[in-house]
Amino acid sequence: MNFVTSPLTKKVNNVFIHVRDLRQSAEWYSQLLGLPFCEEKVVSPVYNLPISSETGITLDDHTFDPGFQLQPSKHVLFNFYTNNIDDAYQSMQDKGIPIVRPIERFDDFAYFNIQDLDGNIIMICNG
Structure with missing residues (x-):
């Protein structure tokens, strides 16, 4: 190919x-x-x-x-970018959005995972 x-x-x-x-x-x-x-x-x-x-x-x-039978992904589908991971995390908490993985930090990269209404996992990251 x-x-x-x-x-x-x-x-x-x-x-x-x-x-x-x-x-x-x-x-x-x-x-x-x-x-x-x-x-x-x-x-x-x-x-x-x-x-x-x-x-x-x-x-x-x-x-x-x-x-069609919905089968929510238990793995990250994609990510949303944020300039400020701590503000994004606090915003998700304030909105009552389920956080399924707390912030993890690696040097200047950080991320956390949330769950949408259907159980899909979405990452929020700064890089």
Whole structure:
């Protein structure tokens, strides 16, 4: 297999997060990221979070896939970046978001893990 050339762009375009309740998850992720929440824009089966990044986030409730069974990831799916790990940690505590792994520090890198409404594990890190 030749890996020198590829028709794929060298970036992650979108992250899909599988959810049970689209409206509830859209509100939760909006609050987590400090985004405005407009309930009228939540239309099943997917909701794209209005983030300002090359990589998007789509919440997917699989309305049109009746055989789908959600199996939350117990491993980190992706991470959100923060400039201040201690402020981010305190913010998660203040919001009552389950922290499933406390801050771990390695030199100038630190991270902790949270759990979303569906049990998916998400990392918050500063590097």
